[in-house]
Amino acid sequence: MSNIKSSLYNLRVLDDLARKETSIHLVHPLTKLLTTVVFLTVVLSFGRYEIVGLLPFFFYPIVIITVAEIPLGPILKRVLLAMPFIIGIGIFNPVFDQQTMSAFGLIFSKGWVTFLSILIKSCVCVGASLLLIATTGMDSLAAALRMLKVPKIFVLQLLLTYRYIYVLIEEISHMMLAYSLRAPRQRGIHPRVWGSFVGQLILRTFDRAQRIYDSMALRNFNGEYHTGKIDKNCWKDMVYLFGWCLFFIIARTNNLPMLIGSFITKVVN
Amino acid sequence: MSYHMLEVRELNFDYPDGYEAIKNISFTIRRGESVGIIGANGAGKSTLLMLLMGVLFPKNGQVLVDEVAVSKKTLPMIRQQMGMVFQDPDDQLFMTTVYDDVAFGPRNYLLSEQEVNQRVTKALELVGISHLKDRAPFRLSGGEKRAAAIASVLSMEPDILIMDEPTSALDPKSRRRLISLLNSFEHTKIITSHDLDTIVETCSRTIVIKAGEIVAEGKTVEILTNEELLDHCGLEMPLSLQNCSICGSEKDFFTEKTKYSTTNTYGIQTIERDCRVSLVEN
Known part of the structure; x- marks a missing residue:
């Protein structure tokens, strides 16, 4: 029960983080959205056997986390939540792809290399997306999507789904409290009542969603979600976007770890 | 400008399952008047409010707000004139901050962000929660949530304020603050409540509903001291009048x-x- 309540509080952490006012938070939402899209595209453009080239892309989330004063814990926790899916996708690679390749004088299994590549790509991509929400907020993100002319029905769907998660969890916590108080020696919910529990939950959340919708409609909500005025892009936003894009392109076209390594070796020698 | 702010004419409403929730209800409310609607559970109070607000539409009859009939066409205008505070503030507060929740209505009327800001600031000051504007609504106490819900309606600058059980689940101090707040408003007010002491303190006139029908209407003090009537309608004389x-x-x-x-x-x-x-x- 307390787990459900605490997960509700944890879910709201991203909203809380989005209310900070660091230099990253003040960057225009559209700029951050475009930067993230470019980042994801570049990361996903790497081949399945390229691992070293991906390493410089950890720089982007690290900079955002540091400058935007985002605590590492909540972000890592959420990245870990995506892990089972990522592992599910990549776990059979070592089984099916048993060829070997050599690098740095060592011999690696290609299957394991592709698995590691999927793991790294997913971590940085999920991390970057979470950081986008944590530094922008869902409402501003929705406004940025509307600026990109994404149809309002999709944006609204995204926003209401995000809101609905809270409604669902609140209802679950109320029902679980009522259940656990009358079933003190049980752990969790007995399978016999799963059906009625889920049925009740759906009906209750429908009712609650209807009431929320009514309260929105009474304040003249007509399908367009207004998130308030967002300042226009300024030169700083442009510098932010082009600065990061330049870095992504350089990191994509050059093997930065190799260049840095050889530079250090030269200096040492 | 008409003398009657709100007029309800022979209103009837059936739910889809055939249950007759409102039967031939008619009444008028004058500008600036404060009216209590009372009745036992299931008497039809909330349904009546939903009909007034145009969330539900009647089978027969009409609701006129400032001589304009409530219909799908007139809803945007009507809803700007009438603001409703829900029984459960959690149903009304769904944005990430109190400010955004209070700004939700004005933004939907496409007001400039400067005017939205003015209205939000004014509404928050009026209910005394300016300091909570950046807080997440779910972290507020019951009384603060209620105040935020009222502010979210006041920001639309309505002429009529409709409140469904405004004092439910409030501690005595919060309840007292809310009553003082309601008495300080010059709006036309319609308040439904089981807390008849609140009705005594906030409403000059009271309408009693039983099984979807009006059984009595008159000065609050006359209605709420009529033990026989109250008993017949499943109610009890308020403590302050006992x-x-x-x-x-x-x-x-x-x-x-x-x-x-x-x-x-x-x-x-x-x-x-x-x-x-x-x-x-x-």
């Missing part, structure tokens, strides 16, 4: 002169209570 529970002294409601208990039954000085009732008169 005889003194300690000394048993009767109250003279209609002249506002109150009989005081001069002898302390229990011999304890602090128990002696002031039995006066502040009556809301026209």
